[in-house]
Amino acid sequence: xxxxxxxxxxxxxxxxxxxxxxxxxxxxxxxxxxxxxxxxxxxxxxxxxxxxxxxxxxxxxxxxxxxxxxxxxxxxxxxxxxxxxxxxxxxxxxxxxxxxxxxxxxxxxxxxxxxxxxxxxxxxxxxxxxxxxxxxxxxxxxxxxxxxxxxxxxxxxxxxxxxxxxxxxxxxxxxxxxxxxxxxxxxxxxxxxxxxxxxxxxxxxxxxxxxxxxxxxxxxxxxxxxxxxxxxxxxxxxxxxxxxxxxxxxxxxxxxxxxxxxxxxxxxxxxxxxxxxxxxxxxxxxxxxxxxxxxxxxxxxxxxxxxxxxxxxxxxxxxxxxxxxxxxxxxxxxxxxxxxxxxxxxxxxxxxxxxxxxxxxxxxxxxxxxxxxxxxxxxxxxxxxxxxxxxxxxxxxxxxxxxxxxxxxxxxxxxxxxxxxxxxxxxxxxxxxxxxxxxxxxxxxxxxxxxxxxxxxxxxxxxxxxxxxxxxxxxxxxxxxxxxxxxxxxxxxxxxxxxxxxxxxxxxxxxxxxxxxxxxxxxxxxxxxxxxxxxxxxxxxxxxxxxxxxxxxxxxxxxxxxxxxxxxxxxxxxxxxxxxxxxxxxxxxxxxxxxxxxxxxxxxxxxxxxxxxxxxxxxxxxxxxxxxxxxxxxxxxxxxxxxxxxxxxxxxxxxxxxxxxxxxxxxxxxxxxxxxxxxxxxxxxxxxxxxxxxxxxxxxxxxxxxxxxxxxxxxxxxxxxxxxxxxxxxxxxxxxxxxxxxxxxxxxxx
Amino acid sequence: xxxxxxxxxxxxxxxxxxxxxxxxxxxxxxxxxxxxxxxxxxxxxxxxxxxxxxxxxxxxxxxxxxxxxxxxxxxxxxxxxxxxxxxxxxxxxxxx
Ligand SMILES: [Fe+2]
Numbered sequence: 105x106x107x108x109x110x111x112x113x114x115x116x117x118x119x120x121x122x123x124x125x126x127x128x129x130x131x132x133x134x135x136x137x138x139x140x141x142x143x144x145x146x147x148x149x150x151x152x153x154x155x156x157x158x159x160x161x162x163x164x165x166x167x168x169x170x171x172x173x174x175x176x177x178x179x180x181x182x183x184x185x186x187x188x189x190x191x192x193x194x195x196x197x198x199x200x201x202x203x204x205x206x207x208x209x210x211x212x213x214x215x216x217x218x219x220x221x222x223x224x225x226x227x228x229x230x231x232x233x234x235x236x237x238x239x240x241x242x243x244x245x246x247x248x249x250x251x252x253x254x255x256x257x258x259x260x261x262x263x264x265x266x267x268x269x270x271x272x273x274x275x276x277x278x279x280x281x282x283x284x285x286x287x288x289x290x291x292x293x294x295x296x297x298x299x300x301x302x303x304x305x306x307x308x309x310x311x312x313x314x315x316x317x318x319x320x321x322x323x324x325x326x327x328x329x330x331x332x333x334x335x336x337x338x339x340x341x342x343x344x345x346x347x348x349x350x351x352x353x354x355x356x357x358x359x360x361x362x363x364x365x366x367x368x369x370x371x372x373x374x375x376x377x378x379x380x381x382x383x384x385x386x387x388x389x390x391x392x393x394x395x396x397x398x399x400x401x402x403x404x405x406x407x408x409x410x411x412x413x414x415x416x417x418x419x420x421x422x423x424x425x426x427x428x429x430x431x432x433x434x435x436x437x438x439x440x441x442x443x444x445x446x447x448x449x450x451x452x453x454x455x456x457x458x459x460x461x462x463x464x465x466x467x468x469x470x471x472x473x474x475x476x477x478x479x480x481x482x483x484x485x486x487x488x489x490x491x492x493x494x495x496x497x498x499x500x501x502x503x504x505x506x507x508x509x510x511x512x513x514x515x516x517x518x519x520x521x522x523x524x525x526x527x528x529x530x531x532x533x534x535x536x537x538x539x540x541x542x543x544x545x546x547x548x549x550x551x552x553x554x555x556x557x558x559x560x561x562x563x564x565x566x567x568x569x570x571x572x573x574x575x576x577x578x579x580x581x582x583x584x585x586x587x588x589x590x591x592x593x594x595x596x597x598x599x600x601x602x603x604x605x606x607x608x609x610x611x612x613x614x615x616x617x618x619x620x621x622x623x624x625x626x627x628x629x630x631x632x633x634x635x636x637x638x639x640x641x642x643x644x645x646x647x648x649x650x651x652x653x654x655x656x657x658x659x660x661x662x663x664x665x666x667x668x669x670x671x672x673x674x675x676x677x678x679x680x681x682x683x684x685x686x687x688x689x690x691x692x693x694x695x696x697x698x699x700x701x702x703x704x705x706x707x708x709x710x711x712x713x714x715x716x717x718x719x720x721x722x723x724x725x726x727x728x729x730x731x732x733x734x735x736x737x738x739x740x741x742x743x744x745x746x747x748x749x750x751x752x753x754x755x756x757x758x759x760x761x762x763x764x765x766x767x768x769x770x771x772x773x774x775x776x777x778x779x780x781x782x783x784x785x786x787x788x789x790x791x792x793x794x795x796x797x798x799x800x801x802x803x804x805x806x807x808x809x810x811x812x813x814x815x816x817x818x819x820x821x822x823x824x825x826x827x828x829x830x831x832x833x834x835x836x837x838x839x840x841x842x843x844x845x846x847x848x849x850x851x852x853x854x
Numbered sequence: 855x856x857x858x859x860x861x862x863x864x865x866x867x868x869x870x871x872x873x874x875x876x877x878x879x880x881x882x883x884x885x886x887x888x889x890x891x892x893x894x895x896x897x898x899x900x901x902x903x904x905x906x907x908x909x910x911x912x913x914x915x916x917x918x919x920x921x922x923x924x925x926x927x928x929x930x931x932x933x934x935x936x937x938x939x940x941x942x943x944x945x946x947x948x949x950x
Contacts, residue, residue, distance in 0.1 A: 152902055495895065496890070496895075496910055496914075497890065498890075499888065499889050500887065503883065506886065507871060507933070508896050509895045510898050510905065511895050511898065511918060512898045516897070516917070516918055519914070519915070519918070522914055522915055555898070708871050708872065709871060709872050775873050775874075776874075776879065
């Protein structure tokens, strides 16, 4: 029987809760009917029949049982809204102007700036017509008149645009002025036409940027793709010199004459507010996170940091497929009872033959836990990958994996339903990289049972579900362990880690805010022990929004292994002003934290490690107890058939590997799908594949810290997939058991 | 690329994933690197058990087109079917 489409999905307002706190779950069934809900503790999400199989623990709770389902819609599309005002309503003559950089002209009608009443379909909107030419529409609710320049704008070029309405003359004039001219390209226009419709604008008519209010299912239509810089509304029919004069970033003196509003998007870049420098204070707010801290039309290239020249960053970039908060109503809630054990949980909902899981962390009760080890649930990584679309969007996907991509039900759903938003591995429809990601929407690859194209041969797991291999091993091993999310560490810093002496990380803890990285650094500096279980770790710097929950930013700046490249001049996070990109490019390579850093990747089959001379050092004896001298380590496993694979890391003293590091084992025998990462290559050279290049290997390392702590790093994403082999009786599982046991022993190292 | 020796197809059939000869790799770069329009994918009907052959249109949001009703019970079998179809597209020759 073939699988049908997705029928139920949901998300939670929080990603981590402590006993006593409550969490809301928001569910949509895509047609009416009843669904059932229950609470589970997630243990092992891998359904591969070659492994131990799916494991969860049902937990009794108040919301368990049947619920009435209903459809909750998702409305994507970034835009900004300013509430109506008497000054708008009192306009007779007016000039509506902006500087715009469209990215998809010709891809349907798109509204740039609108003073528009959704219900009566009246007002005025300046936009692009279906052919991509500048147009203005005036409506009094009964009659509607549209004037167009008839000359399409060039994609990714700046234009000064304006609509000038003269009521007495009953004319509208459109100006479309390119900032760059080409021979044989005719994209400049000033036309005046007679119109017999006076736009109907009341004090309740909002001003909207990047879309048009509608009375339909979706609140905003005619969504715009591209940038808008320095929009202004004047209460006079300005001539061209008057329009260009008001393009100054800051209006002074007589420039302010006739100004109703002069929005300055360079104010409040780190907020969801937009600022009017005009006399009426027509401030507004953004919806669905238009991209800020982007270059305006006046960017000179002399300044790369928006904080140093904010007047050159007065633009916002709008996208029809950007989504922040789905905004669904709460379907049911949970107040976490006192004494509930810490772990990774999920609200599990089922509807007909479909199901969904809404995962979240339950933290330990502050001061009450006796566990000394904590597993860091890499929620920043889950957000970076949230609803990723590479197998359907990126031609290189099947080259990376050497496999035909497999699309499950959730993959097909996010492919067909772009309004559920994309990941920081995707591009928007207009080709710009997605630098914002939110968890306030169903994230359909952050799910147990989910299989992903990037997960190599075998179980084909990546990130969230692959991480359950580690959770399952912790559970099977019997070591007491609490769980914390990245957001906890970001918010509370080292305090969140205070009860613990051992941190154990995920298969791929790649995304770190400064607060998160500093917390781990401080933990190490008080003698804390770190077990880095994955590959490609401590790699990207990220920023969380300071007021909007569940929202994260990644600027793929400068260099590194990147799914897209940030534009020059746009390397600084809009949320915090911090410089984005690889931690390595900021002089803080992963080698400083865990001894190794990203060196090669491939996504076909995994390999094994062989012991290196350092593994026979007496300092490492405890790690190899019960393991033979010439045993291959991890030549088995559910992820590509080996412990060393997908993304692997190596030592590099120049990048900060401590001088006392023991290289215990290194992988070998990788295929040519494994390639040296981009940031290791200056001049391109042949022979960068696993069969030829000596750098293509992962290093398992151990070192003691000056404070009596220690670090152990596996340096491979595939590592966790080997833990359960042979009913957990294998050299990878044994090595981990040896390490955890010693790391939990308070006896100082060295 | 000129039509390669059929022995390379046999090499692929024996081992569709893992270490390949350089000659087979060249073919796979061509096959797997193709653009999204018409790209073959597998549609999972039952995890770890059943797949069908699908094709993308290259346009975001278009449903994945199911190419045939044939159900594959191993990924290797499906990989071989895609390889044969791509061989036919690029070299005009039926394998088997
Ligand atoms: Fe990654």
